[in-house]
Amino acid sequence: MMGKIKVLYIDDERVNLLAFKSSFRRDFEIFTATSGQEGLDVLEQNSIEVVIADQRMPQQTGVEFFALLKEKYSNPMRILLTGYTDIQAVIDSINKGSVYRYITKPWDADELRLTIEDAFQIYELKEQNAKLNHKYQKVFTESTDPIILFDASGRIIECNRATWAFLKQGEDELHHKSFYSLIQNKEHARQILDKIESEGNLKDFECDIKLKGGELKRCLVSVNSINNAYDEASNFQAIVKDITGRSRLHKLLMQTVIDTQEKERERISRDLHDSLGQSLAAIKLHMEVLQINNLSNDETTSKEMDIIGELLQSSIRDLRRICFSTLPPVLYDYGLKEAVGELCMRTTTEQFKIDFNCDEIGEVTSKTLEIAIFRIIQEFINNSIKHAEANLVNIDVVKNEEQIDIELKDNGVGFDLKHVEKYSGHGLRNIKTRIESFDGDVMFDSTLGEGTKYKICIPINNN
Numbered sequence: 001m002m003g004k005i006k007v008l009y010i011d012d013e014r015v016n017l018l019a020f021k022s023s024f025r026r027d028f029e030i031f032t033a034t035s036g037q038e039g040l041d042v043l044e045q046n047s048i049e050v051v052i053a054d055q056r057m058p059q060q061t062g063v064e065f066f067a068l069l070k071e072k073y074s075n076p077m078r079i080l081l082t083g084y085t086d087i088q089a090v091i092d093s094i095n096k097g098s099v100y101r102y103i104t105k106p107w108d109a110d111e112l113r114l115t116i117e118d119a120f121q122i123y124e125l126k127e128q129n130a131k132l133n134h135k136y137q138k139v140f141t142e143s144t145d146p147i148i149l150f151d152a153s154g155r156i157i158e159c160n161r162a163t164w165a166f167l168k169q170g171e172d173e174l175h176h177k178s179f180y181s182l183i184q185n186k187e188h189a190r191q192i193l194d195k196i197e198s199e200g201n202l203k204d205f206e207c208d209i210k211l212k213g214g215e216l217k218r219c220l221v222s223v224n225s226i227n228n229a230y231d232e233a234s235n236f237q238a239i240v241k242d243i244t245g246r247s248r249l250h251k252l253l254m255q256t257v258i259d260t261q262e263k264e265r266e267r268i269s270r271d272l273h274d275s276l277g278q279s280l281a282a283i284k285l286h287m288e289v290l291q292i293n294n295l296s297n298d299e300t301t302s303k304e305m306d307i308i309g310e311l312l313q314s315s316i317r318d319l320r321r322i323c324f325s326t327l328p329p330v331l332y333d334y335g336l337k338e339a340v341g342e343l344c345m346r347t348t349t350e351q352f353k354i355d356f357n358c359d360e361i362g363e364v365t366s367k368t369l370e371i372a373i374f375r376i377i378q379e380f381i382n383n384s385i386k387h388a389e390a391n392l393v394n395i396d397v398v399k400n401e402e403q404i405d406i407e408l409k410d411n412g413v414g415f416d417l418k419h420v421e422k423y424s425g426h427g428l429r430n431i432k433t434r435i436e437s438f439d440g441d442v443m444f445d446s447t448l449g450e451g452t453k454y455k456i457c458i459p460i461n462n463n
Helices: 014-024 035-047 062-072 087-097 109-141 161-167 186-199 244-293 299-326 331-335 336-347 369-388 417-423 428-438
Strands: 006-010 031-032 049-053 077-082 101-102 145-152 155-159 199-210 216-227 233-242 351-356 392-399 403-410 441-447 451-459
Touching: 006 014, 006 035, 014 109, 014 186, 031 035, 031 186, 035 062, 035 101, 049 109, 062 077, 077 109, 101 109, 101 351, 109 244, 145 161, 155 369, 161 233, 186 244, 216 244, 331 336, 336 351, 336 369, 336 392, 369 392, 369 403, 369 428, 428 441, 428 451
Parallel strands: 006 031, 006 049, 049 077, 077 101, 351 392
Antiparallel strands: 145 155, 145 233, 199 216, 216 233, 392 403, 403 451, 441 451
């Protein structure tokens, strides 16, 4: 069971001390003193929670004592007893911030009892807050993850030692620097800012953090708001987790899976094309020979031969279409530009047009990367036809010194970016997975009724 509230009452008139003790000894644990110095001696020996002092004492007024008490023992709650003529003392005590409340003399027992109990509740809250602050400071200091505190404008206020070590920058270098300047991709920085402004927090946002010297680390960034007394976000706390190693393994795994899939597709495609395809073509040739010779001269046989020939011709066309969808031979034989060109030619109709422009990629990319880019374009075209109800697609592939820039755009129905999760089907996930496996970035924009646009950047050097 919790003990009684410890109350120290200071008054130079002993009769008042006795009256106070008599009135409240059953409710509280009472300590008394006849002077400020005697009160300090009591505080040194006991953990006092509420201190009450009379204003008019000969050696030291109550306000003067509380000003000294605030410097030496800031935790105890302070209550001033004063007469009606001591209004200036009350004003002084409030202005100096040293008194929780004042009680006029002669005091009312019930009022004073409630005041002491209210003061103790605030004392407990202050103690709990102090413990939480101490615990937070310990976590903040000892955490192995970088923790960064910044204000509403993004200016860094404070960060822990783990941040200095991670960013390879000292406290002076980071102080007042913008938190958002640490994010390598400015679009990602904008997305983080928008998320914080709209929701007040952010969880596990994956992005690249720029270290001193230009080195990049793949990280998960989480942000939560620190609210003031009015429950308004005054500052923000960001926790950064370095996942560079994990991200590399994940990308390697994705690349391995994709490579394995593509190799299996290549094998199936070549088997179908070289084996079954050739066999069907040979059968059709023999059928044509039989028709030419027409040995039986039987009209029914001739009609059957016509039907078989048509079926075989249709099978060969279907087989070629399947082979191209599985893996177009032209991609291996002539490269990305020719393969996408053939894809556009096969897909274009009177109702669906494709505007395709592509730089010569040459030998700067691996065949695996070319296949990935082909699949991304193929997936976008399929989405534009099946889901976007578009009739025009623009495809631009530009090769720069360090990266390949791809812009894909359609004039379809579009979607609302606020509900992007609703539209993130297999197509979008497939595109993102392939891009991320090559350490690339994708930014997409869409407007209802105006279509969808992807901007993709894939570094060449990393691949």
